[in-house]
Amino acid sequence: MFAGLETLSGVGPKLKPLLERLVDGDTLWDLLLHLPERWVDRRVREGFDQVVFGEVATVSGEVHAYQAPYSDKAPHRIQLFDGTGFLTLAFFRADGRWLQGQFPIGSTRIVSGRVDDFNGERQMTHPDYIVDPKRGDPPPEVEPIYGLTAGLTNKRVHTLAVQALESIPDDLPEWGDPHLVAQKGWPSFRSALSGLHAPVRYDEAAFEAARTRLAYDEAIARESAFALARASRKRRKAPPIPKAPVEQSRLARSLPYQQTGAQVRAVAEISEDMSSQSPMRRMLQGDVGAGKTLVGAMAAVQAVSGGFQSAFMAPTEVLARQQYETLDGLLAPLGYSVASLTGRDKGAAREGTLMGIADGSIQIVTGTHALFQESVSFRNLGLIIVDEQHRFGVQDRMRLVSKGISPHMLVMSATPIPRTMAQAVHGDLDVTILDEKPAGRKPVETRAIPDTRMDEVIDAVGRAIRRGERAFWVCPKVDVDDDDSTAVGRHAALKDQLGVPVGLVHGRLKPTEKDAALEDFRTGRTRILVATTVIEVGVDVPEATIMVIERAEGFGLAQLHQLRGRVGRGDKPSFCLLLYRPPLGETARERLETLRRTEDGFEIAEADFKLRGPGDMLGLRQAGATDYRVIDLSRHADLLAIAKKDATAVVESDPDLAGPRGQSLRLVRELLTPKIETGSGS
The missing domain is CATH 3.40.50.300 (P-loop containing nucleotide triphosphate hydrolases)
Incomplete structure (x- = not known):
């Protein structure tokens, strides 16, 4: 399973680096962990009247008519009939003679592809499969669909994944809790991988069971590593420090x-x-x-x-x-x-x-x-x-x-x-x-404002500065020619428009330059600090009462909440102005509305999790929460709690993992915790 990708038939010097980039690794096991994102149902439907617009369908019909294109931009059209209605196949820039050879009038053809509504009629553009039932088999009943990178086709990745399945030993032990596996009706580890990469039939419940099984395997692997770390720490002695x-x-x-x-x-x-x-x-x-x-x-x-x-x-x-x-x-x-x-x-x-x-x-x-x-x-x-x-x-x-x-x-x-x-x-x-805030901390008034009112916002910032207050101004980018929402550009504009000392801090500055810019703002040598998100954590300036965030619709909720937390630390009323570029999409509108409604960071984190998923939430990528290969935290969080309880029980009863279950846990840890970092410092 840990053999190199080059051991697969058909993988040479050109294909290998493409595959490595796709699967984020260089072994057969890395390829097997690149699971399909979805599965396409290619079963032949009973009739054209069974298809749904916008979905992939496989149908069989008789070739009824051929229509040549009336202009260079128009498609060739072939009409199929099956007794329940008509389906038009559209081919752009195709060879007419080849098409007529593929679709003789009166012949039967099986075609598979996405069916769309074209002027109230069913249309399939460039079918994925065209089969003459007298000469070939229908398309596979189910087709796994993978995430891809340039230079790789879905068919190639699928063929190689099926080949890689042969590397999994037949005699792997069961490392899961046998009662849990039986209760959930999960397949074995090997069957789960086969059922996802090489399913025989389309069965959504089976796909879900197989994926959940593998998510549990990853959870038990991680949790057994953590349980061992905890047990090791308990065995280590630390000087007890008396309560005071x-x-x-x-x-x-x-x-x-x-x-x-x-x-x-x-x-x-x-x-x-x-x-x-x-x-x-x-x-x-x-x-x-x-x-x-x-x-x-x-x-x-x-x-x-x-x-x-x-x-x-x-x-x-x-x-x-x-x-x-x-x-x-x-x-x-x-x-x-x-x-x-x-x-x-x-x-x-x-x-x-x-x-x-x-x-x-x-x-x-x-x-x-x-x-x-x-x-x-x-x-x-x-x-x-x-x-x-x-x-x-x-x-x-x-x-x-x-x-x-x-x-x-x-x-x-x-x-x-x-x-x-x-x-x-x-x-x-x-x-x-x-989960409580100290009494007396003033709430920050949060407003969402279209950037067409930029001049009004700049005037308001100018008035606050004249009252002795200070302001943060956050931009999403450092300096990009084709976008005006940049820190460098806004810094120059505010200096020019307001005539006050304006600081600038962004990720391209050297650490000493960043520190100097933050210190100047903290001590009042500059009155406005234009920045990228490098100031989202920890900068404490009680005199800062205004936080302006440009293109706020592009930031995550947790990130906006962290930025807002830079103001409201003194005794004066504070404001967070979310400047957005209209029109707002539904998700962006919901995000800004959530921020306007609440200052509870945990409520905001839950909302961000639902809107964006775990991968984009502030801090989690660095913390290692998104390096799971199988687990989707939005669907599998409950498995972590189950696996923690299970792993802790095993480690407590068998601290050296010497018994049969302990040995099998060692094996799954080897497979599914390749670069795990525990927070123990141990």
């Missing part, structure tokens, strides 16, 4: 606001984890403004009270500095020592910070990738908090873990996702959700 209710209450009393119930619950769960002898691996997932940093600060207080240091890791220097300022404001007045370490720190200041981390006088440090460089040595690192965790790879987290003796880890994300998907996205992490 007195110190945490002191921090809570110093706040100018009340903690939410969700924050209190989150702190309790994290405290429990940290006080155990197994290393904590917990995901804290919260909406924009739900108060994740305070929960992280509470965990850091517990770590320091137990004699340990805490490290907060952020993906950019701007976010690391913001985090430092927030934590320093919260904790320094209570006597805690907080510092920051980023790539920008140089010379004596950097050396002083490194010494403070090494001798333990710095108790809490925030920083970027700089935190896990070789020169950084912690005296007693007990807690790691990773912000916007999907922006870091497993190796990054591992390198920071190596700075301590099995430290506890809390990863945080501001990307709400549907609860049904939390297990799929976060793997073996325990998940805590902050």
Whole structure:
């Protein structure tokens, strides 16, 4: 099954790279995992009156008439009759003599193709199959249809997939729960693959059962890997950090606001984890403004009270500095020592910070990738908090873990996702959700405005700037000649029209240039920041009261929600203006209306999931949720929960997977978890 694609008959040096690009791999197994997208029913219908416009149909009829084209652009027409009515076959730019040879008047022909309505009559243009029943068999009863790439035909891919089926051994063990497989009436693994690539008859229920079976196989493969990671982590020892209710209450009393119930619950769960002898691996997932940093600060207080240091890791220097300022404001007045370490720190200041981390006088440090460089040595690192965790790879987290003796880890994300998907996205992490907002946070008024009113929007932004406020202006592209919705173009226009300092930030800038532009806006040196979506996470500017998003209809709901979360952080009324180019399509209208109606990130995530599917939702591609080969999260989320329970039971009863079921799980993991990353950092 893991033989190269070149071992297939007919695959040479030209075809191999095309196939590899199509199936995202180079083995027969990769080809078999490139499942058909749908199946076409090619069974011969009883009569022309059975066909439905817009669908593929296979019919048999007698050739009734031939009509030559009346102009170069008109088709040749051949009329078939079968006793229930007529069907016209249309052929453009065809050879008339060849057609008359294929369709002699009075002969019977079987044709298969899409039937459309042409002036109230049935018409099939360029049939997929033309068969003389006296000389050949009718088309196959069912035809699998594959996603393709340039240079490959459906017939070629199907032929090669059927050939690849021969590589599957006959004696594969059953790795699924036998009771579940029997209860669901699922075919075996081998039968499921054969039933999708080489079905004998058209049977929608059988296709669905086979696909669901393979989705379960992938789910059990992933979940057994996660169950092993969890079991391994439980066996590892971590220094237990005692709960610190007195110190945490002191921090809570110093706040100018009340903690939410969700924050209190989150702190309790994290405290429990940290006080155990197994290393904590917990995901804290919260909406924009739900108060994740305070929960992280509470965990850091517990770590320091137990004699340990805490490290907060952020993906950019701007976010690391913001985090430092927030934590320093919260904790320094209570006597805690907080510092920051980023790539920008140089010379004596950097050396002083490194010494403070090494001798333990710095108790809490925030920083970027700089935190896990070789020169950084912690005296007693007990807690790691990773912000916007999907922006870091497993190796990054591992390198920071190596700075301590099995430290506890809390990863945080501001990307709400549907609860049904939390297990799929976060793997073996325990998940805590902050689903309440702190009291008193002002809602952001959201308006959808056609871009024909651009001048009014620019005037409104100008008035806000004159009142001392600041504004974000987001564009979908950096700089494209044939489109005016670009960051570079809008930056120049706003500078010219408003006559105020305007910043510009986009993905093509160097990291230092990006940081400088964000810092200028944060400190007020620029009053408007024109940007692409690079500012969707973490930039905290309380003076910013307006978020303008151009061509908003092209963004995903979750992404629009993240961008909107950049404003409404101060005490002034804030606005999010969604500029769209009319006319709006139905989906785009629904998306903008959802955003206008609610600020609940989890409700928005559910709506985005229904509208766009998991692949396009913000953060999920980076988090690895969309690298499933078979599972469709919108249809198979329930299988993940079933597989998790099943895999956990097997691993608990057979930790080494030495028994028959354990051995079979090893095999399916080999097949269906080729590049899995677990979030454990273990």
